[in-house]
Amino acid sequence: MVETPIPNRRAIIDRREVAETLHALDAEGTAALRQAAVAVLREAMDAGRAQIAARLAEKPSRGTEIVESYAFLFDQLLRLLYDFTVQRLYSNSNPSAAERLSLIAVGGYGRSEMAPFSDLDIGFLTPYKQTSWCEQVIESILYTLWDLGLKVGHSSRSLDDMVRMAKSDVTIRTALLEARYVWGDEALYDEASHRFYAEVVEGTAREFTRDKLEERDTRHARMGDSRYVVEPNVKDGKGGLRDLQTLFWIGRYVYKVRDLGELVEHGLLTAEELRQFRKARNFLLAVRCHLHLISKRPEERLTFDVQPEIAGRMHYAERTGKSAVERFMQHYFLVAKQVGDLTGVFLAHLDEQYGARGRRFAMPTLRRKPRKLHGFVIDRGRLSAPRDDFFKKDPVRLIELFALADKHDLEIHPLTMRQANRDEKLAGTIRDNPRANALFLDVLSSPRDPGKVLRWMNEAGVFGRFIPDFGRVVAQMQFDMYHHYTVDEHTIRAIGLLSRIESGDLIEDHPLSHAIMQKLISRRVLYVAVLLHDIAKGRGGDHSILGAQVAEKLCPRLGLDAGETQTVAWLVRNHLLMSATAFKRDLADPKAIEDFVLAVKSPERLKLLLVLTVVDIRAVGPGVWNDWKRQLLSDLYQLAEERLRLGHKQDGRRERIAAAQDAVGQRLGWSATKLSSLFKRMPEAYWIAENDEAAARNAQQMADADAEGDKLSIVMRPDEDRGATLVTVYTADHPGLFFRLAGAVDMAGGNVIDARIYTSRDGMALDNILVQDPLGGTFQDPGQLERLETAIRDSIANKHKLKEKLEARPLPRPRADAFHIEPLVLIDNKASNHYTVVEVNALDRPALLNGLAHALFQSKAMISSAHIATYGERAVDTFYLTDLFGEKIANAAKLKAMQKRLLEAAAEPGQQEKEAA
Template identity: 70%
Template sequence: MSWRFESIPHRRAIIDRRDLSDALIELGDDGDASIRRQRATQILKEALDKGRTEINRRLEANPGRGSEISASHAFLTDQILRLLFDFTTGRLYPLNNPTAAERLALAAVGGYGRGEMAPFSDVDIMFLTPWKQTPWGEQVIESILYTLWDLGLKVGHSSRSLDEMVRMAKSDLTIRTALLEARYVWGDQSLYDEATARFLKEVVAGNARGFVADKLAERDERHRRMGDSRYVVEPNLKEGKGGLRDLHTLFWIGKFAYQTQSVPDLVEQGLLTRAELRQFQKAENFLWAVRCHLHCVAKRPEERLTFDVQPEIARRMRYSDRPGMSGVERFMRHYFLIAKQVGDLTGLFLAHLDEKFAARSRRFGLPSIRRSPKKLNGFMLDRGKLAAPSDDFFSEDPVRLIELFHLADLHGLAIHPLTMRQAGRDIGLIDARVRRDPRANALFLDVLTSTRDAETVLRWMNEAGVFGRFIPDFGRVVAQMQYDMYHHYTVDEHSIRAIGLLGKIERGELDDDHPLSSAIMRKVVSRRALYVSVLLHDIAKGRGGDHSVLGADVARHLCPRLGLTPAETETVAWLVEYHLLMSSTAFRRDLADFKTILDFAEIVQSPERLRLLLVLTVVDIRAVGPAVWNGWKRQLLSDLYEAAEEVLRLGHKQTGRSVRIEVKQRNLAGELGWSAKAFQAYRKRFVDAYWIAETPDVLLRNAQLVADADAAGKSLNIATHVDPDRGATMVTVYAADHPGLFYRLAGAIGVAGGNIIDARIHTTRDGMALDNLLVQDPLGGPLDDPERLRRLVSAIEEAFTNRHRMAQRLSQRPLPRLRADAFTVEPNVLIDNRASNRYTVIEVNARDRPALLGSLTYALFQAKVTIHSAHIATYGERAVDVFYLTDLIGEKITSQQRLKTLEKSLLEVAGGKSLIPAKAA
């Protein structure tokens, strides 16, 4: 029996093996064996269901007792297996005179062997035989497995002789680890004991170093697969960094190296202190509680805490709302703090392990080296890692808590885990006096603006708790999740990653990804202000107001403390307050509209601010998570930067605009090779806005498409161009202009499985429409499969020839998006007649869903307005769609009654209502 079962109270209330054994005996020995097995299965099924019901009741009554609940499920499984084993070997296939080969032992392996199971965990078992399998053994094993499957259990099983067990354990790390946790369940005890002895002698003995190295390498690879951060907002609580598997790895290493049988035994071996054992058990208990609740909510063996289950688990675990933080945010913050604790424990455990092996001249680290205290200001090196020389070292001078990380960055040193623990223990020494200390602030600023690896050192500082203690405003966002589908990390992790990206751009490591930002960094004058603004841009999240404005106030108070000049302080405050300005302008506004550029430049005011804002915007977006940045966003930001830089350099004149148009037209004429007369006729068909809006490569493809259509007399011509640089596919449609054209286009592309991210809608002076639409697949990449592109073109052609069917297809109920449904996005419609001199600009905020754009464009079609451009942005579950509109005669919409009607219909669509009728002409 597992030592974990000792913690289970009133075990017979879960299952009473004696009563069940009597019930199985009462089945008698008469009749067909298969019928008796079916009757036994029914008895065991009722007992299993009753036991699970009792365990679930206990979980609901005491939602935080994870270790007890996980042990209870394993205990229940043990008893079912023992009853089944006895019934099968004693009643179905009894042996009066068994031979030496007809011995059988049943062992639990893996997590079940540890005595831990979640409600839907696999039952991992191993049947042990002394030698080659006998017919009797095959019958017994087959009957037991069929019964377990009939009970609805998912069984992971193996049947091995002693020799096979040893051979496979030597050759496979996974099997070796599973057998390391093997536990006797039932059957021939002496056979199991012999297997244990052979495993220890032939597999474990003398191989500790190799096993430890393999498990640590396996852990690192697992972390890499899971995102290599314990602060992802949808964590995998089993396999992710800071999850249960990290705790398991510590136990496996201790058990293999020192043959410990339980977690408390790690203390006896000096691998954990008593305090660390309590932390281990606290983290293990919490993670198991969450895992059990997750299985109950998902009703399957789910290990990922996705957004749609987080609120329900928070409710089940009784996390209530508090001012400034919802219950689910409090629950997830607790989760991240526990994950951090697991990381701390891992470092300390490995330090203890290093010490133990060092005593036996088998170190995992480097040989002990000591450097002159003068070079390290009193610190020392312990096997290559920076360490405090005494227990009272930080209390003698608390500024050393900052200096520790400064020296680690300066000399490229790792910090000894025991010194990290000491720093974490002593963070209370950082008080108002230390925060005001000029030396401490100078050391911190040096780390923050380091050209080496500020990201790593700041993360160490954060894990030790020093960061949040020295910068209390940062401490408020430590482990704070951003409860949306856009941000992948907690606020503190996001900020530290952004600083790391800034350092890589400055060092030239991301020149290919960010050529403009890399070039700009060489011109930046206010370097310190830029690094501090990256640190502080999200510092005020979770305070119940506009985090940009509140963050600017934090910057004005903090920057002078850090030693920044008044000018630098004002620059940081401005950058923090407007850190979303550039992305919102680039992604939600028409950059071909000169007023957009003028309004943006009027806020920015200086070329240096523009440079700083671009780099801040880039690292902010990149640090959100994988696959958020793409070539289209890079191009939009670059276009906005270049246009604003020209305005700031030349003033609010459109001189450069006309020059750009002339250059584009001259270059295009050279590329096409048309006659001067033919090109002049083509040029006059388009207004200036077209030449400004489109890039040279698009202008060339557009001209060829129009020429082909005119030559063939086609009223509809469609072209697609996969553009890896933009991370999208350009779909160009040349057709006779008519009302509702964009609605049909958007609907057709949606039906074909594409997402429009940007649309340039041009009308020629002779009544034709030329629309350039950037389209991505549902995963945010270009549509590049030839068959999908063919279906896309067919869908567009059908939309123009069979309007009735398109309306019907758009009116069909869209597929549910369960993860997005976990969030509430209040629909909002903003109408702005000042953002453009020519157009009415309407911005719609809504929860993203299939066919949203089609429904919105249909509402605009019904309102009898003309769409001139559309800009579609998604931020996780939130969609922000912006339309530049006029009435049917090309004028701004100024009637207040008409604007109110338009707002009402768009709000209805944003709220989930479809205005598309089942049958529409």
């Protein structure tokens, strides 16, 4: 695919000059002479690489020119090496017919596409079985290349071997498809090329195309099957370079094209699509070259730690609401989308050629005879536009296309998708058309599979044109480790999840949400709210408030009445309220529930908000949703629903304590005297916070430990319902106990997600700590539990220097180093009637919770409960505190000193040193 002239080639490598230097070499023996050549070739190679890297730095977007420059450099080096080997090391003045050798480039190198650390893929061709001379030459060339530090992919085959192996192995066939003559016997290469096409390719186009498409689908599935993952694989990911290469492979195999321009001659692409193909390839190649140079290895994944540097190298600048790296990644995803569009069009042409025989690549033939549907044609099961000006005559058809595809469960013909993409601007002319808006709302709230059809609409560009606010978040990534997808992909996934919950597909995962959806008064309000919940991201303000403003304008356009519009706007404005309350507040504190209910106000809003919260979290990415989050949200829903239903008739604090103690007494079956002693021993907050089952288990543990004189009792109980392990520690209370426990959990490889800390009236500590493994699962492996118990005992006994050991541990997510989060400490004395609530936001890292708990210990603050949440690289830890007398911390000086200590503990280690300096 060589297309770009390389300027000033001799500045990269002057083959004549290097050849003269090699010719002048004088050394005793073959081995010494070869080593002398290695030094000359290494110098030329290093100088050439430095020159090409400098050119990339100067013109950072010229990917095609750069990869072809690397291929040119190695072409020259291989020619010099070949000539030196056959002329100086193993000269053969009168070769026989069998002593002929051709050096070819295959694979990526064959198509002149070499990134800085790509493998050097070469092949040696001989006419027959290798002679000893050929073996000597091949071996010497390979040893020299290895001595140069190159990773070489190589093969040595006779012409018959080449044909036989290409027939049996599609990978070898693909590599040879791109074979390019480098040096040696050119007539031998021509013969090989002729035999390859005549004996291997001829008559196998259908089989090869099928194999390549299956290979592509397998690769996509392995990479996450979305081109919108926020750490994409530039080479193998969906919408990456391999997709473009697959198109060219098929084009070359089926139509014998030698360069990209011929794809237009065969009608596979239009001239404009060819321009897009070249532009996309150029951009992706540039990104890949920068990635290799930064990583100093053949890295293909665009991880968070390299994204900002590449954005800087490629001269992306910050704009209002968007950082440079977010702008760069948005461009990347738009290119990936374009690659997907080109793939669809290309395959449609192949389908026209092969599908007429009764089967398409994508799916079986459903109908052989076209029929009409609202003017559209159904051709072999796919919805098609009957003529080229179909959308121009009536732009509403741009929306109707997708509405019909949804209603009748039809695929859309790729050529019709191409038309829709070409005419997408017309969607902007029908935004106020009532029929168009009604059709769009039908698709959005479809009882079938709205996610699938909305994704098609987005890929065609129609979605963003018709809903311009949505167009602003297309391909927009958020530079953090929490969100796995771009904003548009996250939104479409959330809508798809909502539909699956409603239909019952996910009833086992979300029984409460499914039951709620069957009772909703207005389900379309929920679908519109999910569409709009993140629509104002990237605008430089609070996306919830800005999104509510968008909803107030857009909902009437879509046909929602004033009441529905008000509800959608409220949901968008408050879509983070429920998760913030559930994950950052103590649900045993009545004030937390009271504040939440005051904000929600109605049972219908509560139902809508729960389901919206669930799909929003689940659509963030794999591994984000877990049983603990399900439990917290369900608990909050039940508590709020009860409060909304009963109002002020619910029992007060004393009644709740009495009811809890009565339930515990029934479970334990103890004598009245023993129960009375237990009830007096534990503080009132305990009976409100713990359920009767947990309190009964705690009571039995304390009783057993007291009877046996056990000074430290540890009970660990995996809880599958909450997806965590409850660790209960009972011991004599002493200052700093919790920060030692937090450090012990960290040392054992667990994560504290919730903790309730109690001191009995006789000076004993009872701490109930919920622990998960690093992947958010139940911490229950016997080895893990044994390590945890040992760590707790050692920590409380102060056997180790805990702080130093914790800070030496590696971060579970090493790429978090790419992020800087300015620590934030929020102190709220209004969030609870009995406690000072402190929220700390910081970069997640080992020993963070231990450090924060130690800072609170130094501040003489008593921790009643701790609630730990992580959002990718961001940790949000909330503490419910009192002073030493059990009262709120009200002294301004004490609060200020505590805030300072927490900020110091939350600061990143490097930042601490910087500030100290």
